[in-house]
Amino acid sequence: MAVPAGAYKAAYDASIDDPHDFWRAAASDVTWTRKPTQVLDDSNAPFYRWFPDGELNTCANALDRHVAAGRGDNLALIYDSPVTGTDRTYTYAELLSEVARFAGALKHAGVGKGDRVVIYMPMVPEAVIGMLACARLGAVHSVVFGGFAPAELAARIDDAQPVVVLSASCGIEPSRVVEYKPMLDKALELAAHRPKQCVILQRPQSAAELLQGRDIAWSEFIAAAPEADPVPVASTDPLYVLYTSGTTGKPKGIVRDNGGHAVALLWSMRNVYGIQPGDVYWAASDIGWVVGHSYIVYAPLLLGATTVLYEGKPIGTPDPGAFWRVISQYGVKALFTAPTAFRAIRKEDPDAAYLSKYDISVLRCLFLAGERLDPDTYHWAATKLGIPVVDHWWQTETGWPIAANMMGLEPMPIKAGSPTVPVPGYGVQILRPDGTEAAVGEEGAICIKLPLPPGTLPTLWGDDDRYVAAYLSAFPGYYLTGDSGYFDDDGYLFVMGRTDDVINVAGHRLSTGSMEAVIAAHPAVAECAVIGVADPLKGQVPRGLVVLKAGAEIDADTLQAELVAAVREHIGAVAVFKHVDVVPALPKTRSGKILRKTMRGIADGRDEPLPSTIEDPAVLDRLRPILGR
Ligand code: COA
Ligand code: AMP
Numbered sequence: 001m002a003v004p005a006g007a008y009k010a011a012y013d014a015s016i017d018d019p020h021d022f023w024r025a026a027a028s029d030v031t032w033t034r035k036p037t038q039v040l041d042d043s044n045a046p047f048y049r050w051f052p053d054g055e056l057n058t059c060a061n062a063l064d065r066h067v068a069a070g071r072g073d074n075l076a077l078i079y080d081s082p083v084t085g086t087d088r089t090y091t092y093a094e095l096l097s098e099v100a101r102f103a104g105a106l107k108h109a110g111v112g113k114g115d116r117v118v119i120y121m122p123m124v125p126e127a128v129i130g131m132l133a134c135a136r137l138g139a140v141h142s143v144v145f146g147g148f149a150p151a152e153l154a155a156r157i158d159d160a161q162p163v164v165v166l167s168a169s170c171g172i173e174p175s176r177v178v179e180y181k182p183m184l185d186k187a188l189e190l191a192a193h194r195p196k197q198c199v200i201l202q203r204p205q206s207a208a209e210l211l212q213g214r215d216i217a218w219s220e221f222i223a224a225a226p227e228a229d230p231v232p233v234a235s236t237d238p239l240y241v242l243y244t245s246g247t248t249g250k251p252k253g254i255v256r257d258n259g260g261h262a263v264a265l266l267w268s269m270r271n272v273y274g275i276q277p278g279d280v281y282w283a284a285s286d287i288g289w290v291v292g293h294s295y296i297v298y299a300p301l302l303l304g305a306t307t308v309l310y311e312g313k314p315i316g317t318p319d320p321g322a323f324w325r326v327i328s329q330y331g332v333k334a335l336f337t338a339p340t341a342f343r344a345i346r347k348e349d350p351d352a353a354y355l356s357k358y359d360i361s362v363l364r365c366l367f368l369a370g371e372r373l374d375p376d377t378y379h380w381a382a383t384k385l386g387i388p389v390v391d392h393w394w395q396t397e398t399g400w401p402i403a404a405n406m407m408g409l410e411p412m413p414i415k416a417g418s419p420t421v422p423v424p425g426y427g428v429q430i431l432r433p434d435g436t437e438a439a440v441g442e443e444g445a446i447c448i449k450l451p452l453p454p455g456t457l458p459t460l461w462g463d464d465d466r467y468v469a470a471y472l473s474a475f476p477g478y479y480l481t482g483d484s485g486y487f488d489d490d491g492y493l494f495v496m497g498r499t500d501d502v503i504n505v506a507g508h509r510l511s512t513g514s515m516e517a518v519i520a521a522h523p524a525v526a527e528c529a530v531i532g533v534a535d536p537l538k539g540q541v542p543r544g545l546v547v548l549k550a551g552a553e554i555d556a557d558t559l560q561a562e563l564v565a566a567v568r569e570h571i572g573a574v575a576v577f578k579h580v581d582v583v584p585a586l587p588k589t590r591s592g593k594i595l596r597k598t599m600r601g602i603a604d605g606r607d608e609p610l611p612s613t614i615e616d617p618a619v620l621d622r623l624r625p626i627l628g629r
Pocket of ligand 2: 369371498509
């Protein structure tokens with residue numbers, strides 16, 4: 001499709017100069033049960049509400065309306081699972097029928113509008129069916145990534161207070177079967193909140209024991225359920241809560257509304273990703289992350305495209321040709337994954353020999369996000385695939401891209417290391433610590449002028465104060481992204497990394513603060529710090545530095561083994577916490593703040609200047625050889 005030159009600037013300017021007109025036009029793509037007459041309610045700033053008097057049902061937009069328009073036989077979802085050796089497809093009509101039935105069962109179990117449902121499941125179609133069934137009832141789902149340990153699940157259960165929990169007997173990792181049900185049981189022992197019921201999908205790889213009175217098998221749960229109709233909800237009602245790592249151990253419940261979300265995701269599919277109804281679109285992520293919510297489940301289905309749900313890895317299931325196999329088998333037009341997946345493929349197959357076994361000429365574009373795309377990986381992917389490789393930048397909080405090369409609107413020349421330009425709707429500015437705007441090329445805090453566009457977080461679940469404190473207080477009138485970066489002469493944005501204690505391990509967002517909390521609980525530990533250090537495969541991995549209590553008698557290897565086990569048990573294997581050093585002291589500022597950023601820089605081999613606020617430079621000097629290892 002030919003895209004007009006200048007279309008990006010025209011759209012961007014329109015979105016900033018007159019967001020009302022811009023988003024009113026975009027909203028006409030959504031089927032409303034009551035059309036909104038107002039686009040933006042700014043009467044309670046800094047809390048903004050999009051399409052405040054509109055009413056819709058997100059599930060009906062994702063399924064019913066395509067069936068009603070005669071597209072019921074089109075493919076909605078392709079499930080491809082190399083780890084179980086199965087694949088299955090659902091047309092829109094089939095998926096609608098499964099979702100309506102599961103919604104009927106949830107309704108029968110007492111789930112209604114506004115009730116929460118926690119979903120702790122592997123990458124199986126039933127997880128998607130569960131999410132859409134909640135949306136159908138106006139219930140609020142909260143999906144917890146399967147790689148999280150019971151304590152993390154328990155914290156989310158206590159915060160979300162679900163009526164029902166959906167889970168499965170197991171997930172399947174290439175090297176092992178992960179028993180989910182015992183982890184759910186453990187989480188429910190730890191949690192204060194008691195859900196009324198747990199619905200367990202029994203998978204053939206391992207059957208779970210069910211607790212009478214609380215647990216019910218998925219098949220039994222839906223056995224006699226009538227189909228449920230979609231329930232209209234307010235545009236501003238929550239569709240889901242997705243917990244993400246903040247700077248403290250307590251995860252933040254990112255709230256997503258219904259109306260703004262549907263409008264923004266539909267707009268993004270056409271304009272950012274260049275996808276049309278009927279195209280096959282594959283986001284190789286996990287439904288436990290925001291990419292999975294937005295671009296495995298909601299956006300492709302809202303548009304009427306075909307989405308791929310892949311239960312496998314880029315390598316080892318069975319080989320580094322797995323992605324090429326899926327693309328050629330299903331005719332995938334655009335692939336979205338994390339750079340770490342491509343680093344993994346490149347490591348195993350540097351010459352991309354597996355690529356020649358498959359015809360992937362149908363693939364038009366590769367989108368990468370979730371962590372910084374290092375230029376080496378960019379060049380490798382671009383050379384081997386010979387198609388545009390689009391780095392784009394966003395966060396769980398925004399739910400859709402903040403900066404991208406808009407393939408459907410106006411593709412631009414690519415600069416390695418940059419996610420290109422701000423997406424329409426996002427007033428991106430680089431601010432200095434004093435709140436003034438940074439010059440071109442000058443690094444500063446990447447902020448977004450309020451209001452944020454539709455689809456972004458309206459607040460944190462049950463915690464308006466934390467929303468304001470965490471995101472809106474540093475620079476009044478702006479949303480603080482937590483990333484630093486700069487604009488170049490051509491207006492391209494460069495995202496350099498987090499300014500807080502959030503790290504990205506293999507595209508998984510984790511908090512070093514929560515790891516520190518686990519480590520500090522060890523009886524031999526007086527003080528500790530966890531920093532994210534560069535890793536050639538996973539982008540970053542955590543590394544622990546520990547000061548022992550006076551008189552503690554434990555050798556370093558035993559301590560490391562115990563701390564690694566504790567982080568795995570409390571947070572999960574995805575933390576990939578493997579390395580601990582015992583150090584005599586931690587470097588601090590005179591006010592007692594640990595100099596994590598300075599240590600991270602030294603560990604990454606950068607020439608870190610000594611901060612002027614350092615209390616005792618000798619402490620840092622003693623650490624240099626350890627950090628450099
Ligand atoms: N359930 C249970 N355990 C899980 C899990 C899940 N859903 N996902 C990962 N884990 C476990 C893994 O089995 C592994 O455990 P181990 O220490 O016993 O081996 C551990 O968590 C670390 O997993 P991971 O970081 O995924 O490492 P890996 O070596 O298994 O795989 C990659 C490396 C690069 C192939 C993999 O991380 C990957 O595909 N990354 C892409 C991530 C992505 O798509 N992110 C979404 C943002 S777009
Ligand atoms: P998450 O909420 O898990 O999507 O993680 C969001 C964080 O990941 C951002 O704040 C960035 O630090 C990082 N991130 C995501 N995409 C990119 C990108 N394209 N370039 C650089 N960093 C990215």
